[in-house]
Every structure is written in structure tokens, then in C-alpha cells.
Amino acid sequence: MRSDPAILGDSDLLAWRHWAAPLGWFAALGVLLVAMPHLGALFAAIDPEAREPIYRRDPFIDLLANHLLVVAGASSIAIVSGVSAAIMVTRPWGRDFLPLVSQLASIGQTFPPVAVLALAVPWLGFGGLPTVVALVLYGLLPIVRNTLVGIGEVDPSTREAARGMGMSPSQVLWQLELPLAAPVILAGIRTSVTVGIATAAIGSTIGAKTLGDPIIAGIINGNTAYILQGAILIGVLALFIDSVFARLLPSQR
Amino acid sequence: MTDQVRIALLNVSKRFGDDTAVDGLSLAIAPGELCVLVGTSGCGKSTTLRMINRLIEHSDGQIHIDGQPIREINEQALRRRIGYAIQSTGLFPHWTVARNIGLVPRLLKWPNERIQKRTRELMQLLGLKEAEFAGKYPHQLSGGQAQRVGVARALAADPDILLMDEPFGALDPITREALQNELIRLQARLKKTIVFVTHDMEEAMKLADRIVVMDGGKVVQQGSPQDLLMAPENAFVESLLGGRDRGLKQAGLIPVRDVMHPTGARRQTTAAAVSADDNLRGALSLMLLNRLSSLTVVDERDRTVGTLGVDDIMHRKNLLPAASAKPTNSSANQPASKPAPRSDDGDAPEAKAKVQGVSTDRAEKMSPHQGSEPHHEE
Ligand SMILES: Nc1ncnc2c1ncn2[C@@H]1O[C@H](COP(=O)(O)OP(=O)(O)OP(=O)(O)O)[C@@H](O)[C@H]1O
Ligand SMILES: [Mg+2]
Numbered sequence: 001m002r003s004d005p006a007i008l009g010d011s012d013l014l015a016w017r018h019w020a021a022p023l024g025w026f027a028a029l030g031v032l033l034v035a036m037p038h039l040g041a042l043f044a045a046i047d048p049e050a051r052e053p054i055y056r057r058d059p060f061i062d063l064l065a066n067h068l069l070v071v072a073g074a075s076s077i078a079i080v081s082g083v084s085a086a087i088m089v090t091r092p093w094g095r096d097f098l099p100l101v102s103q104l105a106s107i108g109q110t111f112p113p114v115a116v117l118a119l120a121v122p123w124l125g126f127g128g129l130p131t132v133v134a135l136v137l138y139g140l141l142p143i144v145r146n147t148l149v150g151i152g153e154v155d156p157s158t159r160e161a162a163r164g165m166g167m168s169p170s171q172v173l174w175q176l177e178l179p180l181a182a183p184v185i186l187a188g189i190r191t192s193v194t195v196g197i198a199t200a201a202i203g204s205t206i207g208a209k210t211l212g213d214p215i216i217a218g219i220i221n222g223n224t225a226y227i228l229q230g231a232i233l234i235g236v237l238a239l240f241i242d243s244v245f246a247r248l249l250p251s252q253r
Numbered sequence: 254m255t256d257q258v259r260i261a262l263l264n265v266s267k268r269f270g271d272d273t274a275v276d277g278l279s280l281a282i283a284p285g286e287l288c289v290l291v292g293t294s295g296c297g298k299s300t301t302l303r304m305i306n307r308l309i310e311h312s313d314g315q316i317h318i319d320g321q322p323i324r325e326i327n328e329q330a331l332r333r334r335i336g337y338a339i340q341s342t343g344l345f346p347h348w349t350v351a352r353n354i355g356l357v358p359r360l361l362k363w364p365n366e367r368i369q370k371r372t373r374e375l376m377q378l379l380g381l382k383e384a385e386f387a388g389k390y391p392h393q394l395s396g397g398q399a400q401r402v403g404v405a406r407a408l409a410a411d412p413d414i415l416l417m418d419e420p421f422g423a424l425d426p427i428t429r430e431a432l433q434n435e436l437i438r439l440q441a442r443l444k445k446t447i448v449f450v451t452h453d454m455e456e457a458m459k460l461a462d463r464i465v466v467m468d469g470g471k472v473v474q475q476g477s478p479q480d481l482l483m484a485p486e487n488a489f490v491e492s493l494l495g496g497r498d499r500g501l502k503q504a505g506l507i508p509v510r511d512v513m514h515p516t517g518a519r520r521q522t523t524a525a526a527v528s529a530d531d532n533l534r535g536a537l538s539l540m541l542l543n544r545l546s547s548l549t550v551v552d553e554r555d556r557t558v559g560t561l562g563v564d565d566i567m568h569r570k571n572l573l574p575a576a577s578a579k580p581t582n583s584s585a586n587q588p589a590s591k592p593a594p595r596s597d598d599g600d601a602p603e604a605k606a607k608v609q610g611v612s613t614d615r616a617e618k619m620s621p622h623q624g625s626e627p628h629h630e631e
Binding site for chain 1 (some may be wrong): 303306309329330331332333337339341342343344345346356357358403406416477
């Protein structure tokens with residue numbers, strides 16, 4: 001897959017100009033983290049009624065790190081389980097489970113994450129764990145769906161030729177189906193992760209430390225400045241991660 | 254018996270649910286034979302082919318390769334020793350031409366240098382310039398080029414058996430003819446055992462040592478192209494053979510060389526010339542076109558070697574090629590008792606290779622190797 005233009009769009013993937021957007025967003029994120037605590041005057045102007053214009057209960061950098069940790073954990077689980085489930089139900093022996101799996105994934109997404117949190121707390125207690133569970137359920141659908149689509153789009157005659165040449169089922173999977181499906185699967189992962197970054201904020205309602213903390217605090221205290229600070233950081237983080245995925249996916253040419 | 258039969262199907266059936274796709278089919282294919290399955294759509298040709306490499310498991314009967322029941326052979330191992338080429342090529346879109354061709358050798362864990370050498374050889378064999386094509390991806394190829402790559406891939410591990418399912422079906426007539434000629438040329442040199450599926454009877458007659466006409470999952474008739482033309486079993490075979498055009502098709506199987514008067518016998522030159530390697534059909538067409546009743550016959554260097562008059566064509570007692578031509582396999586169910594076609598008959602493939610009708614020139618342009626002299630098999 002190293003030199004595969006079908007997946008990577010450009011052979012000079014590492015050329016730095018291609019990474020301008022991600023680097024830009026990354027720099028913006030860094031600047032915000034450093035500068036935010038010193039922008040008291042600005043936020044005071046935005047919300048003059050606030051007693052304290054800058055959220056200081058935890059450093060933003062800690063919130064960001066924990067936020068990323070929650071999303072990374074949830075996404076890894078969603079990717080591994082989603083992709084494997086989709087692979088399993090596209091094997092001859094697993095085909096019977098195809099409707100079940102795609103339905104489960106849909107239900108996962110239609111079920112509001114807040115409700116999952118509420119239901120999970122009695123089992124898993126407060127904190128990061130129930131948040132991860134909610135994010136996994138919520139993020140599975142795009143991954144499962146795209147993996148199914150990606151594998152389904154492989155030309156049946158190519159698959160037949162692969163088998164006819166004497167490839168084993170696992171060789172067909174690793175050398176044909178997954179490389180061809182990779183861009184579509186990656187697109188599903190991108191959606192899942194990006195949405196996950198935004199959704200993780202609700203973990204703050206049950207005590208997970210995330211960038212949602214300033215937002216929840218802002219809502220409780222009627223402090224618009226806090227809400228803005230949390231929202232801006234989440235937004236820029238999401239854009240940064242998204243731009244990284246945009247680089248990994250083949251460009252629309 | 255086993256050294257005379259490479260592929261044996263004994264009373265083989267395939268049922269999909271309640272539908273019977275192949276019904277009690279028996280076939281024995283000798284080493285080096287090019288056997289063409291023809292028939293209308295849905296008659297079970299592809300199913301038969303795919304049972305041979307176990308892409309489809311047969312429901313009943315037995316299939317043997319070199320005397321061994323195929324169910325006793327590991328299916329991947331079996332397929333790696335059988336070349337497989339299909340109409341849609343099935344090339345891997347994310348792999349280069351060179352990598353596609355090297356697929357089976359790589360599966361067989363050949364060392365890299367050997368794979369590269371083999372890939373280079375095959376590209377040359379199929380007239381694909383290495384510098385131009387090795388690094389291309391399938392979507393950058395024309396249909397004909399992609400098909401060449403497909404055939405190269407099928408040949409890569411030098412299998413004894415080649416299964417081809419309408420490999421030239423999706424090509425324009427000129428490219429198709431070029432590739433057919435190339436297949437004849439390759440087969441003369443490589444002597445593979447080939448099972449070739451087509452629904453195009455012209456193609457079947459051109460390529461086949463033996464034609465197997467199928468209908469409704471059964472064999473209706475099998476035999477050499479001449480056998481079929483001389484004595485079609487029933488109206489179905491006759492209609493497949495082209496009905497009214499049968500006479501012309503038969504003429505298309507006879508080389509001018511076999512009928513002409515060598516120079517000296519009658520010394521009259523006419524305005525139009527026909528190649529000695531062309532067939533009587535082409536000669537007749539030329540006569541009609543030029544309103545001539547006789548033609549000059551020339552060799553490949555345009556030297557006059559004889560004459561051919563319309564009487565020579567008419568007064569042949571029958572249009573079967575004389576005994577010098579390749580043996581027929583009308584009793585093909587017991588090929589064990591017959592010599593392997595072609596193997597004892599070095600001339601036949603070459604004569605055949607040059608039976609190209611009037612479009613020879615164009616065909617040659619499409620296939621770089623066509624132009625080279627026919628005697629290059631070592
Ligand atoms: N996998 C399958 N499942 C069910 N039925 C099948 C399957 N493959 C083939 N058939 C049926 O078997 C019959 C023979 O099909 P086959 O593909 O062998 O025909 P064919 O002679 O190759 O036709 P064509 O010239 O159109 O390719 C058809 O009626 C087809 O519908
Ligand atoms: Mg078919």
C-alpha cells in the first residue's frame with residue numbers, strides 16, 4: 001500500500017505543502033491554548049456580566065488532552081469493532097448477520113448519546129468510561145456503513161479473478177478488498193472521529209474531563225465567555241483532525 | 254489413459270437450487286487441445302468452465318485433471334496451476350500491469366528476480382512494450398491492451414491448462430481478430446490445453462481443434478469445425494453455424510494454398526492477387542469484388558506462386574481439407590485412442606495462423622507480433 005496512488009492521491013504525500021492546512025490548524029490550536037488565559041479583556045467585553053471572564057478550574061491543555069484521550073479511545077474501539085464486524089458479515093460464512101449488524105449500527109446512531117450516558121452511569125459510574133461507551137455506539141454507524149459500501153463496491157469480476165488465480169480468502173481480503181475499500185473506510189472513520197470530537201463534550205455532564213467542561217460551567221453559571229472558550233477549542237480541534245484526514249484521503253481530482 | 258486426457262468430465266451436473274445449469278456433461282480434453290464451448294446464453298458454458306477450477310463445485314459426476322479427481326486437490330493449489338482469463342479481465346485496479354501479471358508467481362512465492370524476468374517475458378510475448386506498459390494501471394489501458402494483460406496474467410506461472418471465458422467478447426472486431434490471431438500464434442508455440450468459451454461461432458471455428466456445442470446444459474454435438482460444417486447434428490447446430498452462410502464458412506477453413514495451381518501449370522496473371530495463406534472465403538470475396546473468375550496467388554513476399562480459378566473452387570469433390578490437414582476429433586469422447594491434435598502436425602497451427610482474410614494488414618498493425626516471421630518458435 002505504500003506507493004498506492006489509488007489510496008494516497010499523491011506519491012509525494014510527505015511533501016510539506018500538502019500538510020499546510022493541518023499544520024495551520026495545529027498552530028492555531030497551540031496559539032489559542034497559550035493565548036486564551038490572557039484574553040480576559042476580550043472575553044470580558046463579550047460578556048460584561050461574567051464575574052470571571054476566563055475558565056480557570058482546569059488548564060485548557062489538560063482538558064484538551066483528556067478530551068483527545070476519550071475520543072481516541074472511543075474511536076479506536078469503534079474502528080476495530082466496526083471494521084471487523086463489517087468484514088465478518090461480508091464473508092460467505094457471516095452473510096446471515098449482515099442485516100443484524102447494519103441495524104445495530106443504525107440504532108447506535110439514532111440512540112441519543114445523552115440517553116446512553118444516562119443509562120450507562122448506573123452501570124459504569126461517572127467519568128470517562130460511560131462517555132467512551134456512548135461515543136463508540138454513536139460512532140459505529142459511519143464506520144460500519146462505509147466499510148460495507150467499500151467492500152461491496154469491489155467489482156465482483158475482480159474478486160472472481162482473484163479467487164480464480166488461486167488467492168486464499170484472506171489474501172483476497174488483504175490484497176484486494178481492503179486496499180480498494182480503504183478510501184471509503186477512511187472517509188467513514190473521518191466522519192466518526194470528527195463527530196466524536198464534538199460529541200465528547202457531553203461527557204462533561206457526567207464528570208468526564210473534556211473541553212465540554214467550560215461549556216457546561218458556562219451554561220450553569222450563565223457565563224457566555226466560558227461557553228465560547230470551550231466551543232472555540234472544540235471547533236478548532238475538530239478542524240485540525242479533519243484536515244489531517246483530508247490529507248490522507250485521495251484528493252477530488 | 255491418463256496421459257492422453259488432461260481434463261476429463263464424467264457425467265458432470267451442476268444444480269443451483271432447482272435449476273440444472275449443467276446436465277450430465279461428459280468431455281475429455283487431450284493435452285495440447287484447444288477445445289471451444291459454444292452455445293446460446295445461459296446454456297452452462299461458464300458454469301462448466303468454472304467447475305474445472307472449482308470456482309463452482311460440481312453437484313454430481315467427476316472431474317479429473319491428469320487423472321486426479323479435482324476434489325482431492327487443494328482448491329488454491331489447483332487454481333494456481335490453471336490459467337484463468339475472463340471477459341471483464343478482472344485486473345486489480347490498484348496494481349500496475351507488471352504487478353498484475355506477476356500475481357500467481359507471487360502467490361507461488363517465486364523469488365523476486367524470477368517474477369520480474371517472467372513478467373518481462375510475458376509482456377514481450379503479448380506485444381506489450383515493457384517501458385510503456387509495466388507501470389501503467391488498468392484504467393489507463395484500452396480494452397485490447399487490458400485483455401492482453403489478462404492473458405499474460407493467466408500464463409504467468411506457465412500453467413498446463415488455460416480456461417478462457419469469452420476473453421475477447423467485449424472487443425471491437427478488429428482488435429478481437431488481432432487477439433484471436435495472437436492466441437493461435439501463442440498456442441502453436443506453447444501447446445497449452447485450453448478450454449475456451451464463446452458464443453461466437455466464427456471465433457469458435459477459427460480457434461478450435463474441437464468445438465463442443467452446448468444447449469440447456471448438455472452437449473449437442475462435438476467435433477472439429479469441419480465435422481460440424483459437414484454434418485450438423487440438428488437444426489440448432491445448423492443455425493449456430495450460420496444457416497445460409499455455411500458454404501462460405503466452410504470455404505473459410507480451407508487455405509488457398511491447398512487448392513491453387515502452382516505457377517507453371519497455368520500461366521495467366523490477373524489484376525487481383527490473393528495470398529496463398531488466405532482462405533477460399535477470402536478468395537471468393539476478392540473474385541466477387543473485382544468481378545474476376547481467377548486470381549493470382551502470391552506468397553508473403555508478393556511473389557507469384559500460382560493461380561486460383563473459380564472452377565478450382567467449385568470442382569473440388571468436397572470442401573474438406575485433404576488428409577494433410579489436422580486430424581479431427583469427432584469421436585472426442587475417446588480421445589485416448591486418438592493422437593493429440595496438433596502435436597503430430599507441426600504445420601497446422603502455422604497454416605491456421607495466417608488464415609486471416611482481407612483484414613490481415615489491419616490486424617497486423619494491432620498486434621506487433623503478428624508481423625514477425627511465423628517460424629520463430631524455437
Ligand atoms: N451462481 C449461480 N447461482 C444460480 N444460478 C446460476 C449461477 N451461475 C449460473 N447460474 C445459472 O446457470 C445457468 C447457466 O449459466 P452460465 O453462466 O453457465 O451460462 P453461459 O452459458 O455462460 O451464458 P453466457 O453466454 O450468457 O455467459 C443460467 O441459467 C444461470 O442463470
Ligand atoms: Mg458465461
